Structures are given as C-alpha cells and as structure tokens.
Amino acid sequence: MVSIKLDNVSLIYKLHEKLTLSAPDRRLGATGGRIEGSGRKQFVQALDGVGFELKAGDRLGLVGPNGAGKTTLLKVLYGIYEPSGGSVAIEGKVDALFNINIGFRREATGRRNIVLRGLINGWSEAEIEEKMEGIIAFSELGDFIDLPFKAYSQGMAARLAFSVATALDPEILLMDEWIGAGDASFQEKAKKRMDELAEKAGIIVLASHSESLIQSVCTKRLTLKGGRVESLTAVPVKPAEAASASP
Amino acid sequence: MISVLNSALDDISRTMKLRRVWIALAHEDIGDQHRRTTLGPLWLLVNYLAFAGTFVFVFQPIGKDAAGYGAYVAIGLMVWFYLMEIISLSVPLFKREESFIEGTTLPLFVYVMRLTVQSVIRAGYAVVGCIIILLISGPSLTPAWLWSLAGLLLILLTTPALITVFAFLGAFFPDSEFIVGNLMRVGMFFTPVFWVYNGQDAIQRYSYLWNPFSYFLDVARIPILGGEFPSNAFAITGATALVTWTIALLLLGSYRRQVVFLI
C-alpha cells in the first residue's frame, strides 16, 4: 500500500561559516526558516515539527513563501536528507523532479541521457530499451533527442526530465516548482499524466507558487511557514475548472 | 561500531548493485574531457611518454646503470601519477558531485567508484606507455614480473579506500584541497620516483623509509627491476591498505548521511 507518514519531523541546516560579518538584523519576516544560534554555531531551522499523513490517490500541493521549507521537505521525503528529529515512513517507489539539470550531462545526447537517468533510477537495460521510444514520443523532442543536452531550451529539458521521471510509473512522485518551463500544451499533457498516476493509486507531492497549478493538480494543500505546518486543507475544486473539464 | 560497519557495507553493497551507473558515468567523464580534441585520450599516453622521456633524458646516470634507469623511472612515474591523480581528485570529490548528492539518492560510494574507474582507465594509457619503455630499455621478461602485477593489484584494491578517506577529509576541511595539492606536488621529490635510494644516510633515507608511497612504488618496481619478491614492501603496502580501508569504512559508516549537509 502506498503511503507517506511524517511525524514531528524537524530539519536543521548547520552553518559552518558565519552567515555574515555584520551584526545580525533580527527583523521578523515571512521569508525563510529561522536563523538561530550565533558565531560558528549558527543554524537554520528549516523544518520544525512537521507531521502529516498521505494515502494512495492523494495529491498534495506544498505552498508557502520563499524559504518556508518546501524544497527541504521534498528532499526529506525523497531520502536525501536524514531528518534531525522525528520519523518518516514511506511505502512505495519514489521518484523526484527537483532541479531539471540534475542527473543530466550537458555533453551527452538526450537519448544517452535517458539511458543514464534510467540507470541512476535503478532500471534494467531491458526496461530502458523498452521505455525509450515512449519517453521520446511523450517528450515530443523529435530529432532533438539525438542532439547534446546543452542544445536544449529550458522547456525542452523540462519535457525530457518529466517524461523520464514518469515513464516507469513511480508510485510516489515528488516535484519542485519546475513545470512552469513547459509550454501550455505540455503542461496540459503533464497534468493528464499526473492524473493517471494518481488514479493508479499513487501519491503526488508538488511544491509550487502557482495557485492555478495547485488548484488543477492537487486535492490537498499544505501551507508551510517558517518550517512549520500552518494548515492542511482540502483544495476546493474551482467551479470554472469543473465545468471546463467536462464539456 | 558494528552498526557503523553495517552502514558502510550497506552503502557499498548498494553501490555494487549499481555498477552500471558508475561505469557508465566514468566513461562519460573520460569522453567529456577529451571530446573536442583530435587525439582524444591518447593525449594521456603522449603526456606520460613526454614526462618519462624528459626524466630519463635529464637524470639518466652515466654508465651501465643507464638502461635500468629508464625502466625505473617508467614504473615509478606510472604509479606516482596514478596516486597523485586519485588523491588530488578525491579531496574535492563530494563538492564536485554536489548536484548528484543533493538531487539523487545514490549511495555515496558510487562517487568513489566513479572516480576509481575513471582513474584506472586513465592509468591504462600510462601502463601502455610504461610497457613501451620497458620493451625499449629491456629488462628481460621473468616470472617475477607477475609479482609486479600483484603489486599493482594491491594498489588498485587500496584505491577506493584512499579516495574515500581523502574525500571525507575534503568535505570536513575544504582547506585541505590546497594543502594536499601542495603536499602531492612536493611529495614527488620526497618519494623515490626519479631518484634512487641506495643506502645514503641523508634526507633521502627518511623520505624513503617513512613514506608509505615509497612502498607503493616498490611493490610494482622491485620485481621487474630486481627479479625478486619484495616481501617488506608488500607487507607495508598491505598494512597501509588495511589501515586505510578501516578508516574508510568507519568514515563512510559514520558520516555518509552528513555529507549532503557539508557540501
């Protein structure tokens, strides 16, 4: 059974150098986690007592101001960061899309990059072979697939990254504010694929500042602020969306 | 202690399952470094031959030692360049792999093996150059050569451990990149790479006897040049390998999850 359960998770970034030489200015702002400690012992409390539960079919939108801890939370879910406190229990095969360029080699062709990404994700040679044409077709890159990755525009890179990440039916897909690079038609296509994924009893967690993206993709919304959960609510279906979705 | 070792071995065993990843990445690395050149990786062979040739030409003793000196320098440089490369590339290793470490959940040892494979491929070109020089300068082929092969194998087995230790050093103390870089540059003169130690009672004595690298060179060099099994050098190199592996496993087991916060 696919599920995510976080309990009282906190994460601290220790800063090994001084943040600044000038006297710290402790205005309280909406931006960022909390900078604490002093001198060489400074640290940022990026997540603080975060707890929630997701089950199959949930699509969670992570929102909150810059520095609220969205990316940090996604990286904890993916297993890159070990939380400083609390517990994380995840069932299911996780795939993630953070920075589009991660795991892509600039000099290698799109096709070669698909192979490398597949290997990194732990696919077998046969699986890569089998998925290759589907990935190329979904990305709509055409002949560009045999050009080096450095010749791609941002949106083209995003298309490739999304196509690869969703090709092997991940059960849990984590995404960080990337989809904006794709054009409208690709966003539509990507949304459809995410719908399919969620219908197959998967979980999607998407961090974004785009209200319309959250509304159209997600069923739940988690608002983070200063590393704390401010609210966890259901996303209401916009009447306009619902109407246009079933013409 | 046990849990630390388990954690390290878990990282290593997951890495071994992912061997196609690091082998593929290492090949990409080599390809990228030479993509726009005409000779490609053959430059590595040219570099080696040019270096070895220069040393032989400049430092060759006069008289009947002359032939042996070519082989001496050829093997010495081959091993030394290899060690210098893995050590100086491993100090900034985790920093260099930052985007992978912060973006994927690959086990840390993958990056160690990626550098290992890359260095071994590059060293392969020096080995070819070394064989050419050996053929020309002509110490005769004897079964003792197999001991040299065993010596090289021992060095190869130590490589991932050395890389791990220096990579953690670099992650904890970024300054060490420059310190180690300087030491390795100076180290060439304190290691019998191109000078011969034969019992002088000077500074050479200490820099030969107390320098683990001397023995790394000896295990590869003495069998071919002297036709004998250098048991002392093998023992010291083997002990160095064991100690390095122990430190590497402890570091990997204790700190592998911390590296992402350090870089």
Ligand SMILES: Nc1ncnc2c1ncn2[C@@H]1O[C@H](COP(=O)(O)OP(=O)(O)OP(=O)(O)O)[C@@H](O)[C@H]1O
């Ligand atoms: N590597 C790091 N070292 C130190 N502090 C960090 C690091 N990464 C993030 N932080 C801090 O952690 C807090 C949360 O950052 P995070 O990147 O998770 O925010 P975010 O919600 O994704 O913001 P954005 O909307 O800008 O993407 C911020 O205060 C940030 O300064």
Ligand SMILES: [Mg+2]
């Ligand atoms: Mg972010």
